[in-house]
Amino acid sequence: MSYSPYKITVQNITGAPLVANIFGFNKFWFDSSFGNPVGIKIDCDLAGVEYSEILAQSRNNFFLVNNLRITTNNIAQFNNQILINTSDGTGKTIKQVIDVFSFLSPNQKQNNLIDINQSFTVDASDYLSATIEANTSITYTIFASFRIDIKALLDGQSVVEKNKTTPLRTFKS
Numbered sequence: 358m359s360y361s362p363y364k365i366t367v368q369n370i371t372g373a374p375l376v377a378n379i380f381g382f383n384k385f386w387f388d389s390s391f392g393n394p395v396g397i398k399i400d401c402d403l404a405g406v407e408y409s410e411i412l413a414q415s416r417n418n419f420f421l422v423n424n425l426r427i428t429t430n431n432i433a434q435f436n437n438q439i440l441i442n443t444s445d446g447t448g449k450t451i452k453q454v455i456d457v458f459s460f461l462s463p464n465q466k467q468n469n470l471i472d473i474n475q476s477f478t479v480d481a482s483d484y485l486s487a488t489i490e491a492n493t494s495i496t497y498t499i500f501a502s503f504r505i506d507i508k509a510l511l512d513g514q515s516v517v518e519k520n521k522t523t524p525l526r527t528f529k530s
Contacts, residue, residue, distance in 0.1 A: 361403065362426075362498050362499055362500045362501070363401075363403075363411055363497075363498070363499040363501070364401065364402035364403055364496060364497070364498050364499075365379055365399060365400070365401055365402070365408060365411065365496070365497045365499070366399070366400045366401075366402050366494060366495070366496045366497075367379065367397065367398070367399050367489055367494070367495050367496075367497070368397070368398040368399075368400075368489075368493070368494045368495075369396060369397055369489040369490065369491060369492065369493050369494075370396055370397075370398060370492070371395075371396035371491060371492070372491050372492065373491050374488050374489065374490050374491055375393075375394050375396050375397055375488070375489055376394070376486055376487070376488050376489070377393055377397045377399070377486065377487060377488075377489045378391070378392040378393055378484050378485070378486045379399065379484065379485050379486075379497065380412060380415050380479050380483055380484040380485060381412075381442070381481075381482070381483065381484025382412055382413065382415050382416040382481040382482075383416075383444075383481045383482050384444075384482075384484060385412070385484065386412065386413070386416075391408070391409070391412060392484070397489065402496060415479055415480065415481060415483075416480075416481040417481075419478060419479065419480035419481075420478070420479055420501035421476060421477075421478050421501060421502050422475075422476060422477050422478070422479060422499055422500065422501055422502075423474075423476050423500055423501070423502040424472060424473065424474055424475075424500040425455075425472075425473040425475065425497060425498070425499055425500070426470065426471070426472050426473070426497070426498040426500070427457065427470070427471045427472075427473065427495060427496070427497060427498075428469055428470045428495070428496045428498070429469055429493060429494065429495040429496070430469065430493060430494050431490050431492075431493040431494075431495075432468055432469055433490055433493075434457075434489065434490050434493055434495055435457050435458050435461065435471055436457075436458055437457065437487055437488045437489075437490070438454050438455060438456055438457060438487065439454075439455040439457060439485055439486070439487045440452050440453070440454060440455075440485065440486045440487065441453040441454075441455065441477050441483065441484075441485055442483065442484050442485070442486060443478075443482060443483050444482050445482060453477065455473060455475060457471055457473065458471075460472065460473045460474070460475075476502075479499075479501075485497075
């Protein structure tokens with residue numbers, strides 16, 4: 358099966374840095390701003406798809422990210438780390454740090470884009486958080502290599518879908 362990457366744009370429309378969260382259905386679904394402070398706007402960059410739909414889908418359709426592309430209007434944003442937060446019902450919490458700037462390639466021609474070649478999972482308990490600089494827009498293009506589709510089981514199909522689209526070409530150093 359082939360499916361498009363998820364594209365999520367986060368905007369900080371204030372004059373000060375703010376921490377933004379994406380995903381994290383279990384933690385943020387019942388929060389009117391999905392766990393984000395006033396001044397953070399989150400949109401989906403796919404026609405006809407709302408961010409709330411992607412968030413809700415992550416509850417039952419878990420996926421394995423193999424590449425994350427970040428584009429921004431403010432290159433200072435690349436100095437900020439991304440935290441991958443995972444927790445479970447027992448209170449066990451794991452935080453994985455992505456040092457965004459370390460993925461910048463010297464062979465890269467575009468200074469507003471970084472490709473992060475790192476695998477992590479997204480399910481209902483996982484969420485990404487990052488400080489978004491003041492008056493900054495950042496787009497996360499999330500390339501999933503595998504997705505779990507529970508509904509497929511009801512249709513007698515495999516619940517594991519491997520993405521057959523061409524993987525992201527990353528900059529080589």
